[in-house]
Each structure stands twice: as C-alpha cells, then as structure tokens.
Amino acid sequence: MLKNLDIKFYFLFIFFFSLSILIGALIIEYIYGADPCKLCIYERIPYLLSIFVCFCGYYFKNKKIFLFFLIMIFIGSAILSGYHFGIEKDIFTEFSGCISEEIKSLDKDKILNSLQQTNYGCKNVNFRILGFSLATINFIISFVITLLSIYIFKNEKNR
Numbered sequence: 001m002l003k004n005l006d007i008k009f010y011f012l013f014i015f016f017f018s019l020s021i022l023i024g025a026l027i028i029e030y031i032y033g034a035d036p037c038k039l040c041i042y043e044r045i046p047y048l049l050s051i052f053v054c055f056c057g058y059y060f061k062n063k064k065i066f067l068f069f070l071i072m073i074f075i076g077s078a079i080l081s082g083y084h085f086g087i088e089k090d091i092f093t094e095f096s097g098c099i100s101e102e103i104k105s106l107d108k109d110k111i112l113n114s115l116q117q118t119n120y121g122c123k124n125v126n127f128r129i130l131g132f133s134l135a136t137i138n139f140i141i142s143f144v145i146t147l148l149s150i151y152i153f154k155n156e157k158n159r
Contacts, residue, residue, distance in 0.1 A: 007063050007156055014070065014145065015054035018047040021141070028134070034127035039084045043138055046077035064156055071149045078142035084135035088125055 025044055028034050050073050057066030086092040125133040 007067065007152065008058055010149075010152055011054040011057040011063070011066070011070075015051055015058070018050045018054070021047050022051075025134075028127055032127065037121060037124070039080070039087070040134065043077065043081055043084065043135070046073045046080070046142070049073050064153065067149060067153050067156065071146060071153060074142045074146040074149060078139055078146055081135050081138035081142055085133070085139050088133055088135060094121055 022044060025036070025040075029036055050070060053066050053069045053073060057063050057070070060066065083092060087094055125135075127134060129137060
C-alpha cells in the first residue's frame, strides 16, 4: 500500500496534519487555558517549518530534496520532544530557560512579581490527552512521521 503512495498526497497530508497540530496547540492554550512552557513553544517550530516544506514539496519539481528536509525537521522535532519528555520524567534536568531567574533574586518586589506570573516549568505537565503529556504525544508523532518519511524517501524515484 505504501509503495503506491503518491508523494504529492503525502506532502498534502503532512501539510494539513501539521496545520491541525498547530491549531490544536493554540486551542489548548487559548480556549482551555493551558499555558505552555518554553519547550512547548519551541516544539511548534518544526510543524511550522514542515508546513512551508510541504508547500514547496507539493509545488516544486525536485520532491526528494523536500522530503529530505521533512525528515530532518521531524528528527529535530523527535529530539526536542524526547528531551522535553525526559525532563517531565526526571531523566534530564530542566534547562535554564525553563526556570524563572527572578526567583533567585533577593528583591521582594521581583519575587512577588515572579510568583504572580503563571510561568510553568518544563517539568510540570498541565494538560494531558488520554493520560499522555503533549510532549509524549509529540514525540510519538514525530517519530512515526520520521520513519514514514524515510520509507517514502527510500522508495521514491526523483520525479
């Protein structure tokens, strides 16, 4: 079945899939009120890039190069979301961008201001789907898209 998969259809599918992921992230953030951490924001970037790459891959002639870019984007996405998953499970420590620097200050006003902001660390999971954190779901999606893209890349003739 996958051998006959048209690469233009694949680019179209990933385009709309990435678009729906980004729309879903914005719905979760603005409608459900789940504030994202910094890594959650960074994890949106590969989906934004994939929309651009899929658009180009759909319309331009050398489709295999755009498929290669798509593979690289989702490998990066899997690494980033895997790192985030590792932070959630205490495998890795949070990077300094996740932790508020103001709390280390001895100034009372800065501490109070920092406590009033809803800045969640990357370790705290504030939204789950079927018991899985969004970082976990993102890792699985990125890993599957990477494997599928590699398979298509290996079987695609440069059209």
